[in-house]
Amino acid sequence: MSRGSHTKWLRALLVFCAPASVLAEPASHVASPTSIFAPASTPAQSIFGLSMFVLAVVGGVFVVVFPLLAYSVVKFRDRHNDDHSEPPQIYGSNQVELAWIVVPILIVVGLFLATAHVIASIQNVTPPSGSTEVVVIGHQYWWEYRYPDLKIVTANELHVPVSDPAHPTPTFLTLLSADTDHSFWVPRLAGKTDLIPNHPNRMWIDPHEAGLFLGQCAQYCGTQHAKMLLRVYVQPREEFERWVRDQRQPANASSASSGISSGKRVFESTACTNCHTISGTAANGRFGPDLTHLMSRDTIAAGAAPNTPENLRLWIRNPDAIKPGSKMPAMGLSDQDVNALTAFLETLH
Amino acid sequence: MSTDAIIWPQLQTESRPITERLHEWVTTVDHKRLGVLYVLYAMFFLIVAGIEATIIRIQLIRPHNDFVSPQVFNRLFTMHGTTMIFFVIMPVLFGFANYLVPLMIGARDMAFPRLNAFSFWMTAFGGLLLYFSYVGASGLYGAGNAPDVGWFAYAPLTSKTFSIGNSTDYWTLSLLVSGVGSIGTAINLIATILCMRCPGMTLGRMPLLAWLNLTMGALVILAVSPLTAAQIMLLIDRHLGGHFFDTQAGGSAVIWMHFFWVFGHPEVYVLVIPAFAFASEIIPVFSRKAIFGYAAMVAATVSIAFVSMSVWAHHMFTVGMSSGANIFFVLSTMAIAVPTGIKIFNWLATIWGGKLRLQTPMLFCIAFLFQFLIAGLTGVTLGAAPFNWQLGNSYYVVAHFHYVIVGGILFTLFGAFYYWFPKVSGRMYNETLGQVHFWLFLIGFHLTFDFMHVPGILGMPRRIYTYEPGRGWDIWNLIVTIGVFFQAAGILVFVFNLVWSFFRGKVAGSDPWDAWTLEWSATSPPPVYNYAVIPTVRSRRPLWDIKHPEDPDWRYE
């Protein structure tokens, strides 16, 4: 089915569904970058198809039972001109009872078969050749991405190639956690899957259109669970390959000006190196995001703030100002050092 | 049936000094007083946890709000969820069961009155322990105070590494302690129902309320015990250096999820079955008809209880189970719709052809029918595993379960309050205020929880203290928050109504509703020993038989 007919279906069906779903009908027209009803990748699409089916069925149950209830409440309410006699007493009926056992059983069987089919179609998939492998590691309040085949390490902003349905080039994600449970959820691309320590999970996406897809961590993981945002950049093949090439360069910290080299010195002589990696320097910590190509990212701190010099400065001075409770400590540096540091970080393209 | 005329001795206790009366309440082993204590205790915590919910909603009224800090927010939803489940709904249901079951089966008290008192005080102590965390849990050392791990406290967030201080210990201990109380109450209820029925009351003639509480008791025993075991393991981990849930030493985070939900899912049916019980008593009386399909109702309840033991992992569709396991849990989850449907249809059939008296208790029960239908259907959508991969842990789930718990349980509970208030207090509540409460709460409920589904569908996860603008969530959150104030207004009217009516209400008499079960043959309030002469029954509706000697029930059963 095409997108268009899906939307028509959706509209037709939802009008009948529970009041809540009736409300979802206008809602699906509200521009929401995270709506589950605007799928852009096969897993999300098959889920969408199933959702419509399930909603139609339960909507059907609803349109039968709700009016029945309403009718009987209105019809049989006590009138005031009544003679106060008791109505005839009816104790039950086996035939009727049987009817409302059998019909729901049939409905349940139908729902179950459709669901089982979609489960298998999403879960039992082996990566075709031409797919990209990414290891996603959840950390308290940020995302680490490793491309084992491409030898790239980056953070918070996932880049994947667009996948033409005719020649699918899906991306397979291996989901790990470094600390507590997290969940990877980009609604337009796929359903969520948890990242659990000691319990590797797999999921896959094959985005059909280029663009930026948003989401966020969907399993409570601690204080800043709310600001563990997800950004997936889906790029046309060439653009993706250019990005890969850039990421594989060493950091081009050409310490041209003295401000930058002093920034580098500050960086290397403070605890930054314990937690962060910048390839080509002594820093190889893994507790915080890899900063080698920090400037290639649009945001810092897992999407909590745009990547601007002011925000960087604010972040280094006091991470809590942007993300209270984040695991990066305020280092208590002088203004001068902070400025130098920022200038240095600004060179990490 | 006119026992009203007799003046019972304890009606003269009013003049004794307050300390003495207080002492009597604290040391009481009377099932009715314990019932009332449970209910009052739960009402108190309803206000507390309701205020917590209100703060949560104020924080979420717009994006990037900073009414409370993230730390405080996380504590709020943990405390809200834990309190509401364990210290509001559980005790209030136990309270009603305590009060009503012996009266309805014609007994003088519970089987083990002292165990009963012990259970109540354990539950009460558990709640106090939870709230003591605000001062006790190393807050003074800056290590956080109230627990902030969420009501299902997933590992390894609860390990010493991620939860320093003692807040998680307070959470664990309070659930452990109140869990012992719950198991005690469950044992007591089962023993009472099985052994203390009055002559003539066979199992097949028990009021449905007794049947459903029997089932609930069995479920409590089977569900709360695993929770107790898991809590013991967590304590071993935290204090003896164990590794059950220590992922760094090869422990498993997933096994905690299994243990929790093996408890957690049956638990939600523990909560809803007594609510069904209230509906099953109130709807027939106010429709003026016998319950339709008594045997089917009992069978449906028991099968709900059985099936509910095998569906727990529908809370875990996103943790990466094999497709086989997912498919199994889809089937078992959806299977529950069948017996639940039977119940809905039987209530419908009870209404059908009746003469509905739309007084407050009935209004609440009718609203329950509509709302529970919708809530159950959203439950089925969640049970379709792939759909759940999108909806799980989003506000859609929050909307689903508040729809069941508030729209289902709280509504019938309010109905039950109004229905049995005359029995407990001896006075009628104010009908006008009752209806004001109903409409305010109905409007508030729908504003809040209908619209809460939408942000879930638009990708809003739960348990976030703030959110980004531009995701299409803002307007819905605003509406949701506005609804809470209607709910709060409704509850204020409710509390006022009860307090005012307790002192000023019309005297009710023993049977204001022209009802049919045994408790309405005792005086209002019933004497300490309930029945001077233990009644004998011949049918499910003993008072109907007395009122309609020309057409008694026992001819048909």
Add this chain to the structure above:
Amino acid sequence: MYCLIGAEVAIFAIFVVAYVFYIGKSLSGPTPKDVLHAPILFTICLLSSSLTIQLAERELVRGKTNAFVSWWLLTIALGGAFLFGTALEWRHLIFDERLTISTNLFGTTYYSLVGLHASHVTLGLVALTIVALFGLLGHVRKEHAERVAVLSLYWHFVDAVWVVVFTVVYVVGV
């Protein structure tokens, strides 16, 4: 009592599941194979105590309080022997094998499961001892048989659980 036992069964079930789930999952030694020796003798003690308590009960029903007390005391002795055996085993594990509750997953699950059982035995022994004291003072008579039966039911339960624990820990687990 049956309800309470139902609840206890559920608790033990969870601990057993945890034990089984973690078999072979420890990241470091010692492993069960290295250090566990099945305590056959003490198991026999415990299981035969089920028999003796049954005999004691029968004597009480018959009104032979002296015989009752003797069998009852024997039960306590057998239960005590079992506990002593557990203590010996733990001493060996802790001081010779260096296996404590925090050593590895095996340690955690082993001490929890066996400890949970041992604590039930202890509880049972306390209750049995109280009854024995009453018995020695001559306060236990025929009409108390029903209450004594409840206690012995509990004791049978504790024994039955041991069969499960024994199987899981010393047979399946090594």
